[in-house]
Amino acid sequence: xxxxxxxxxDGVRGLDSLFSAMARTSTDPSAVVLSVGGLVGQExxxxxxxxQLVDRIAHSMxxxxxxxxxxxxxRQEIFSRAAHLPExxxxxxxxxxxxxxxxxxxxxxxxxxxxxxxxxxNPDIDKxxxxxxxxxxxxxxxxxxxxxxxxxxxxxxxxxxxxxxxxEQKLQSIAAQASQALQATSxxxxxxxxxxxPEQPVGYFFNKVIGESAPMKAIYKTIQKAAQTDATVLLRxxxxxxxxxxxxxxxxxxxxxxxxxxxxxxxxxxxxxIENELFGHEKGAxxxxxxxxxxxxEVASGGTVFIDELGxxxxxxxGKLLRVLQDREFExxxxxxxxxxxxxxxxxxxxxxxxxxxxxxxREDLYYRIKVVELGLPPLRARGPEDVExxxxxxxxQATRRHHLSREPHLSSEALERxxxxxxxxxVRELENCVESAVVLCEGDVLPEHLPLPESGQSLAPVxxxxxxxxxxxxxxxxxxxxxxxxxxERAKGNRTQAxxxxxxxxNTLARKLKEYGLAEE
Numbered sequence: 001x002x003x004x005x006x007x008x009x010d011g012v013r014g015l016d017s018l019f020s021a022m023a024r025t026s027t028d029p030s031a032v033v034l035s036v037g038g039l040v041g042q043e044x045x046x047x048x049x050x051x052q053l054v055d056r057i058a059h060s061m062x063x064x065x066x067x068x069x070x071x072x073x074x075r076q077e078i079f080s081r082a083a084h085l086p087e088x089x090x091x092x093x094x095x096x097x098x099x100x101x102x103x104x105x106x107x108x109x110x111x112x113x114x115x116x117x118x119x120x121x122n123p124d125i126d127k128x129x130x131x132x133x134x135x136x137x138x139x140x141x142x143x144x145x146x147x148x149x150x151x152x153x154x155x156x157x158x159x160x161x162x163x164x165x166x167x168e169q170k171l172q173s174i175a176a177q178a179s180q181a182l183q184a185t186s187x188x189x190x191x192x193x194x195x196x197x198p199e200q201p202v203g204y205f206f207n208k209v210i211g212e213s214a215p216m217k218a219i220y221k222t223i224q225k226a227a228q229t230d231a232t233v234l235l236r237x238x239x240x241x242x243x244x245x246x247x248x249x250x251x252x253x254x255x256x257x258x259x260x261x262x263x264x265x266x267x268x269x270x271x272x273x274i275e276n277e278l279f280g281h282e283k284g285a286x287x288x289x290x291x292x293x294x295x296x297x298e299v300a301s302g303g304t305v306f307i308d309e310l311g312x313x314x315x316x317x318x319g320k321l322l323r324v325l326q327d328r329e330f331e332x333x334x335x336x337x338x339x340x341x342x343x344x345x346x347x348x349x350x351x352x353x354x355x356x357x358x359x360x361x362x363r364e365d366l367y368y369r370i371k372v373v374e375l376g377l378p379p380l381r382a383r384g385p386e387d388v389e390x391x392x393x394x395x396x397x398q399a400t401r402r403h404h405l406s407r408e409p410h411l412s413s414e415a416l417e418r419x420x421x422x423x424x425x426x427x428v429r430e431l432e433n434c435v436e437s438a439v440v441l442c443e444g445d446v447l448p449e450h451l452p453l454p455e456s457g458q459s460l461a462p463v464x465x466x467x468x469x470x471x472x473x474x475x476x477x478x479x480x481x482x483x484x485x486x487x488x489x490e491r492a493k494g495n496r497t498q499a500x501x502x503x504x505x506x507x508n509t510l511a512r513k514l515k516e517y518g519l520a521e522e
Contacts, residue, residue, distance in 0.1 A: 044206065044207050044252050044253065045206060045224070045253050046185065046186075046187050046206065046207050047081070047082070048253070049207070050068055050081055050082035051082045053068070053082065053178065054066040054067065054068050054082040054083065054084070055084075057152065057154070057171075057174055057178075058084065058154055060170075060174070061137070061154045061157075061163075061167060061170065061171060061174075062157060062158045062159070063137075063154035063155060063156060063157060063158065063163075064084075064155055064156035064157075064158060065083070065084040065085075065131075065154070065155040065156065066083070066084060066152075066153065066154045066155070067080050067082070067083040067084070067085070067091075067100070067151075067152075067153045067154075067155075068080070068081050068082040068083065068150060068151075068152055068153075069081070069091075069093075069100050069104065069150055069151040069152075069153065070149065070150045070187075070191060071095070071104055071148065071149050071150060071151075071191065072092075072191075072194065073191065073192075073194065073195035074194050074195055074197075076094065076095045077092050077093060077094055077095060078092070078093050078095065078100055078101055078104045078150075078151060079091065079092045079093075080092075085129070087128065087129035087130065087131065088125075088128060088129060091125060093122070097122060098120065098121065098122030098125070099112065099118070099120050099121055099122070099136055099138050099153070100138055100151045100153050101122075102120050103138045103139065103140050103148070103151045103153075104140065104148055104150075104151050105148075107140045107142070107148055108140070109137070109138070109139050109168050109171075109172065110136070110137070110138045111136075111137050111162070111163055111167075111168055112135060112136040112137075113135055113162035114134065114135075115133040115134060115135070115136050118136075121133070121136070133155050133156065134156050134160075135155070135156055135157050135161070135162050135163055136153065136154075136155055136156075136163075137153070137154050137163040137167060137168065137171055138151055138152070138153040138154075139151070139152050139153075139168070139171050139172050139175045140152075140175065141175050141178060141179040141182070142176075142179055143179060143183055143188070144183065149179075149188065149191055150179070150182070152171060152174070152175045152178065154171065184401070185207050185208075186207050186208055186209070186210055186394055187207070188397075189393060189394045189397045189398075190210075190390070190394075192393070192397070193389070193390060193393040193394075196393075197389065206220065206223075206249045206253070208245065209242070209245060209246070209249060210387070210390050210391045210394045211383060211387040211390060211391070212386065212387065212390065213378075213383045213384045213386065213387045215378040215382065215383060216378075216383065216387065219246070219375060219377065222373065222375055223246065223249055223250055223253070223375070224253070226250060226373045227249070227250050227251075227253040227254045228253075228254065228255075229254075230254075230256075230344050231372045231373050232325060232344070232345045232346070232347070232369070232370055232371075232372045232373070233247070233250055233345075233346045233347070233372070233373045233374075233375065234310075234346075234347050234348070234349070234370050234371040234372075234373070234374045234375070235247060235346065235347070235348040235349075235375050235377060236348070236349060236350070236353075236374065236375065236376045236377065237348075237350065237376060237377030237378070237379070238350055238377075238379050238427055239350050239426070239427065239429070239505050239506075239509060240380075240426045240427030240428055240429030240430055240504060240505070241377040241378070241379060241380070241427045241428060242377065242427075242428050242429075243308070243348035243377060244263070244306065244308065244348070246375065246377065247261075247304075247306045247308075247346045247348060248261060248306075250304070250346055251303070251304040251306075251344070251346070254304070254344070256302060256303050256304055256344055259300070259301070259302035259303030259304070260299060260300045260301075260302075260303035260304075261300070261303055261304050261306065262296045262299055262300035262303065262304070262305050262306065263305075263306045263308060264277055264278060264296050264305065264306070264307050264308065265308045265309060266307065266308065266309045266310060266311075266312040266313050267308070267309035267312045267508060267509065267512055268508060271312075271314040271317075274313065274314060274317055275314075275316070275317045275320065275333055276293075276295065276333050277295060277296060278295050278296050278297060278305075278317065278320070278321070279295040279297060279320060279330050279331070279332050279333060279339075280292070280293050280294045280295030280297075280298060280332045280333065281293050281295075281332050281333035281334050281335070282332050282333065282334040282335040284334065285332070285333045285334025285335070286333070286334065289334065292332070294332075295332065297324060297330065297339075297341045297343055298339065298341060300341075300343050301341060301342060301343065302342055302343070303343060303344070304343065304344045304345070304346055305343050305344070305345050305346070306346050306347075306348070307321075307345065307346070307347040307348070308347075308348050309348070309349060309350070309351075310347040310348065310349040310351075310353070310370070311349040311350070311351030311353060311356060311362065312351075312512070315361070315362075315363065318362065318363045318366050319363065319366075321366060322363065322365060322366045322369060324341065324343075324345070325345060325366070325369045325370065326369065328340060328341050328342065328343070329341065345370075347370055353367050353371075354367070379424070379427055380424040380427045380428055380430075380431060381423050381424055385420040388419055388420050388424075388431065389416060389419070389420065391428060391431055391432075392411065392416065392419050392431065392435050393411065395431065395432050395435040395436060395439075396408060396409060396411060396435055396439055396446065398436075399435060399436040399439040399440070400439060402436075403439070403440060405439070409438075409439055409442050409444060409445060409446050410444065410445045410446065411445075411446045412445050412446060412447050412448070414447065414448050415438070415445075415446045415447055415448050415450070415451060418448045418451055418453065419431070419434075419435075419451065422453055424504075425503065425504055426503070426504020426505065427504075429504065430504035433452075433504075434451055434452055434453060437450075437451075437452050438450040438451050438452070481513075482513075485499075485503065485510070485513060485514070488502050488503055489514075496510055496511065
């Protein structure tokens, strides 16, 4: 990727501001796609993004309609992914069929002044839609390897007449920039994956959020609905399931997308500092408070506050958070002035909040107020081998770009099978780290020996105590987790860094869990 394209990906702005900027620069071909660079690193709804992009391109080209086709390598077809096509849900053409199919097969520009007189034009689509195509301009979208992976097409120049040579150059420039932007999204990775695994069709929804299993599709549907509102969202799931990724997806696809997304990690802060972090303080509130300091709720004004590890929030602070949820107001530490805020709250936890309520460790009124929309994120082992493969190929492409490798390593069938059969106690985070390590260490192909996983049949820790008989006591999940962690820590000879690595969790998470078990730091 060129330096220009890399610079495009650094900025992070919302869809609205990006596309309004595109609308203001309709005569500048570089500006039409330049402004979308910031989206390639966000969890944006890809279909919405592509439709908006085609809208702006058609407007810039002074065309009545526009269509973005993508290549389905496994079926040797092209399919419309974004189009001004109210009459049909999707167009599918064989490679070589019609003008777009011709461009996908041969590359190059096709500019037609009178479609009815052109042999390469396919009139069947006009017959199905009732639309009459007169002039047409189509150009290829080409990746860094020189492969055509899409076609950009505009129809019927406004005011009549033919698209001219300047239009050809302009659309080619737009297509080149759009190609660079799309190559940095999970959509492009999915197209290449489907080329190698034709039995698994192309599937995607949110950029960077990978998976087409039934649990994931249900989550996409819920997030899409929740994002359109200001409802508070609670994300539940094991460590490493991607709770922050989904929190960002809620924000980026909401009307608050152009405002800040501010994260507060309750597990990373001492209880005494969390209140100050969330609500800020007044001058003189405590020793060293030399000036007023706004908290995260004020910093995120108009946007979203993501409260990670909500279960670690101290009880006194829970009361202040409840007031924010109910009335959108609070006082800074050491202050008496009421501060009004306009924020959305998304929270996440791996803890059983209902049990914490029963144990008196979490406020019942806050629990019911926080879970307006509740999402349980499935562990990776429950998502099936196809999701593991999709994620692995996505992480390979991601690691290749991150480490500036000249070519993307090939994932051997043996390594893929090893990935599919591992139980992933650390979930998606463990898989990502495993794949990145393999990409860095491999030479050409990712083989089983490059994967930092134990040999088949081996365990990182002594086998857990067998389940009790039907007449014996039943251990709780917390008891089983505690026993497993202590076994791993014993095997690591007390080395918490090594134990955390084997458990595929952060060292801070391990320390917090040990604290819950009543064990001292040393």
